[in-house]
Amino acid sequence: MSTPPALKDWPLWEVFVRSKQGLEHKHCGSLHASDAEHALQMARDVYTRRQEGVSIWVVPSHLIAASDPEDKDTLFDPASDKIYRHPTFYEIPDEVGHM
Amino acid sequence: MNTLDAQRPAPDAAPPQAPLDYLLHLADNAVVLGQRNAEWCGHAPILEEDLALANQSLDLIGQARLLYQYAAQRLNAEGRTSRPSAWPAGAVTEDTLAYFRGPQDFRNYTLQELPHSPGLVPNAVGERDWGSTIVRNFFYAALMVLVWERLAGSADEQLAAVAAKSLKEVRYHLRHARDWLVRLGDGTGESHARAQAAVNYLLPFTEEFWSPSAVEAQAARNATGVEAATLREAWNAIVDEALAKATLQRPKPVDAYVPQGKSGVHSEHLSYLLADMQSLARAHPGAVW
Amino acid sequence: MYTQAMDTMAKEGKGAPRAVAALSAEDAQRQARFDERIDADGRIEPRDWMPEAYRKTLVRQISQHAHSEIVGMLPEGNWISRAPSLKRKAILLAKVQDEGGHGLYLYSAAETLGTSRAQMLDDLHSGKAKYSSIFNYPTLTWADVGVIGWLVDGAAIMNQVPICRCSYGPYARAMVRVCKEESFHQRQGYEGLMVLMKGTQAQRDMVQDAVNRWWWKCLAMFGPPDADSPNSAQGMRWGIKRFTNDELRQKFVDATVPQARLLGVTLPDPDLKWNEARGHHDYGAIDWSEFWQVVNGHGPCNRERLAARVKAHDDGAWVREAAAAHAAKHTPVEAKAA
Numbered sequence: 060m061s062t063p064p065a066l067k068d069w070p071l072w073e074v075f076v077r078s079k080q081g082l083e084h085k086h087c088g089s090l091h092a093s094d095a096e097h098a099l100q101m102a103r104d105v106y107t108r109r110q111e112g113v114s115i116w117v118v119p120s121h122l123i124a125a126s127d128p129e130d131k132d133t134l135f136d137p138a139s140d141k142i143y144r145h146p147t148f149y150e151i152p153d154e155v156g157h158m
Numbered sequence: 159m160n161t162l163d164a165q166r167p168a169p170d171a172a173p174p175q176a177p178l179d180y181l182l183h184l185a186d187n188a189v190v191l192g193q194r195n196a197e198w199c200g201h202a203p204i205l206e207e208d209l210a211l212a213n214q215s216l217d218l219i220g221q222a223r224l225l226y227q228y229a230a231q232r233l234n235a236e237g238r239t240s241r242p243s244a245w246p247a248g249a250v251t252e253d254t255l256a257y258f259r260g261p262q263d264f265r266n267y268t269l270q271e272l273p274h275s276p277g278l279v280p281n282a283v284g285e286r287d288w289g290s291t292i293v294r295n296f297f298y299a300a301l302m303v304l305v306w307e308r309l310a311g312s313a314d315e316q317l318a319a320v321a322a323k324s325l326k327e328v329r330y331h332l333r334h335a336r337d338w339l340v341r342l343g344d345g346t347g348e349s350h351a352r353a354q355a356a357v358n359y360l361l362p363f364t365e366e367f368w369s370p371s372a373v374e375a376q377a378a379r380n381a382t383g384v385e386a387a388t389l390r391e392a393w394n395a396i397v398d399e400a401l402a403k404a405t406l407q408r409p410k411p412v413d414a415y416v417p418q419g420k421s422g423v424h425s426e427h428l429s430y431l432l433a434d435m436q437s438l439a440r441a442h443p444g445a446v447w
Numbered sequence: 448m449y450t451q452a453m454d455t456m457a458k459e460g461k462g463a464p465r466a467v468a469a470l471s472a473e474d475a476q477r478q479a480r481f482d483e484r485i486d487a488d489g490r491i492e493p494r495d496w497m498p499e500a501y502r503k504t505l506v507r508q509i510s511q512h513a514h515s516e517i518v519g520m521l522p523e524g525n526w527i528s529r530a531p532s533l534k535r536k537a538i539l540l541a542k543v544q545d546e547g548g549h550g551l552y553l554y555s556a557a558e559t560l561g562t563s564r565a566q567m568l569d570d571l572h573s574g575k576a577k578y579s580s581i582f583n584y585p586t587l588t589w590a591d592v593g594v595i596g597w598l599v600d601g602a603a604i605m606n607q608v609p610i611c612r613c614s615y616g617p618y619a620r621a622m623v624r625v626c627k628e629e630s631f632h633q634r635q636g637y638e639g640l641m642v643l644m645k646g647t648q649a650q651r652d653m654v655q656d657a658v659n660r661w662w663w664k665c666l667a668m669f670g671p672p673d674a675d676s677p678n679s680a681q682g683m684r685w686g687i688k689r690f691t692n693d694e695l696r697q698k699f700v701d702a703t704v705p706q707a708r709l710l711g712v713t714l715p716d717p718d719l720k721w722n723e724a725r726g727h728h729d730y731g732a733i734d735w736s737e738f739w740q741v742v743n744g745h746g747p748c749n750r751e752r753l754a755a756r757v758k759a760h761d762d763g764a765w766v767r768e769a770a771a772a773h774a775a776k777h778t779p780v781e782a783k784a785a
Contacts, residue, residue, distance in 0.1 A: 200524040201755065203762070203763025219537050345772045
């Protein structure tokens with residue numbers, strides 16, 4: 060069964076929230092939204108509905124660069140800098156087939 | 159400047175109170191729309207929107223509760239001995255008003271009670287249409303940002319407090335609905351067609367916002383409420399901006415029937431909505447939940 | 448809410464972790480490091496190396512847990528429109544909304560393992576992925592809502608609290624969030640029932656009837672007896688599963704008996720009694736054939752629950768497409784997904 064395109068086209072966003080008393084934004088999780096404004100509104104509804112006066116940041120997941128895991132062993136793959144190791148949610152053209 | 163200030167009574171007079179029917183009009187609008195929007199819970203186009211609409215529903219139910227509680231307080235204070243026979247014995251509560259009044263006593267705009275697939279009689283069940291939901295929410299929220307803004311200066315302090323809270327909420331509802339209106343209108347060919355159909359069908363229902371109302375006039379006279387007709391220009395500005403952004407048109411104005419929901423003359427839909435909403439409470443009158 | 452993924456996988460015979468081919472030297476090192484961390488009760492994070500079987504098992508368990516939350520919105524959602532007071536309407540709507548939120552946190556955790564929301568929903572809608580069997584029963588009265596809060600959420604909490612310490616970081620963190628909200632749900636369900644039990648005879652009868660219908664199904668929620676759950680061992684080895692099915696089930700019974708007494712309801716099990724020697728309550732035999740009937744798709748509401756989810760998704764396609772189309776027209780090229 061092919062993946063329905065419509066949901067695939069809503070990119071994944073990582074959500075960071077700073078609570079009223081908080082000092083920094085904390086990563087809460089992710090959600091799918093069609094654009095930044097939408098992502099902010101969704102983040103408010105999903106991650107902050109019990110809190111007021113918070114600050115929300117949303118970032119498209121693919122734009123976040125991440126450091127290597129703690130074990131700085133050269134046996135590990137060179138830094139692919141994505142935050143998630145597994146590639147499934149990166150766009151692969153259908154013609155390339157199964158990866 | 160809030161023009162309600164100009165009509166304030168002298169400070170030593172008894173504090174003015176908004177007419178009871180005005181409170182019920184505001185409350186009924188909120189509870190009926192809250193009921194409709196909650197229908198999407200578990201069925202929205204994407205999970206994130208299940209949460210968004212549930213939030214809006216909760217806000218609306220919350221507004222209705224505050225207003226019904228205030229109205230109930232007032233009724234109990236009046237100490238009237240005769241009550242409608244359907245009402246359970248004892249003090250009037252928010253639930254008495256929400257669950258034990260019939261459709262002819264409800265004062266909501268007809269717009270609120272329409273199903274999410276308007277344009278059909280109740281027994282010809284239609285699909286839930288996201289476009290209709292968004293357009294209706296947009297038209298109502300655009301009105302209520304203006305109404306709650308004015309009512310935040312109401313001479314009725316309790317109503318002013320409800321207004322201040324509701325204003326924060328409805329600003330968010332307006333943003334949500336307006337942004338979706340633009341996505342649908344300026345999205346795909348299909349979404350554009352659906353959004354336009356919803357606008358064409360629902361805009362005429364908004365004529366009711368502006369029709370003369372004795373209750374609104376009474377509220378305006380003692381500076382506790384506002385005649386919605388005075389907000390028409392501002393509402394048109396909000397609506398036209400959004401429609402333009404959404405690449406949608408207003409349908410040509412036609413001399414048509416203007417709904418009278420706010421006077422208790424509703425569409426066929428309200429009695430079904432209330433039959434569902436009230437059935438369990440009415441099956442156990444006087445029970446506590 | 449609860450997932451039965453670990454146990455039902457065994458019976459289905461599909462997707463059970465297969466024996467891995469001999470590891471390369473590099474992978475053997477990675478496996479050793481991974482095992483060390485698990486043994487030290489450490490956390491595995493999205494960028495860490497992990498055995499493929501571990502990853503697959505987690506994707507399956509987390510996604511099915513998420514599906515359970517989403518499908519779980521339907522039986523309780525059935526009473527939102529008819530809630531008998533505005534306060535109860537608001538409470539129930541907030542609860543169902545929370546469940547949707549839990550689904551979201553869990554889908555989000557699963558996506559860190561390389562699956563996508565679209566793929567997970569595909570699997571649910573095609574029948575390939577499961578969700579907790581408990582949601583395939585109908586909610587016939589208002590009291591069912593309270594009983595679900597008390598018993599079903601209660602059972603879910605028993606299962607979920609230990610997962611807050613599971614080895615996979617995003618799953619553990621999602622569960623911490625979920626557990627905070629879930630205990631609020633259980634309290635409200637129980638409190639709602641207390642009000643009914645102090646009410647009219649009709650209300651009290653409604654509660655007892657709901658308990659009679661739900662009790663045994665809640666016991667079965669914890670999954671098959673340990674003797675019939677071979678995959679539990681692997682789950683426990685990986686730090687995904689912390690207690691066995693029978694252990695959790697026993698804890699649940701012991702916790703619930705006094706609650707039922709306080710409420711004034713009878714749990715419908717003539718064999719339920721305190722066993723002084725064991726220090727636990729004995730309870731009667733569960734009908735496992737009924738459980739498997741439901742897990743295999745043939746319960747009272749399986750078809751309707753799934754059809755509702757499929758319909759919502761299919762009917763919503765034009766909406767999702769519209770939003771994507773709009774974003775494509777108005778978003779600068781650089782910001783689009785790589």
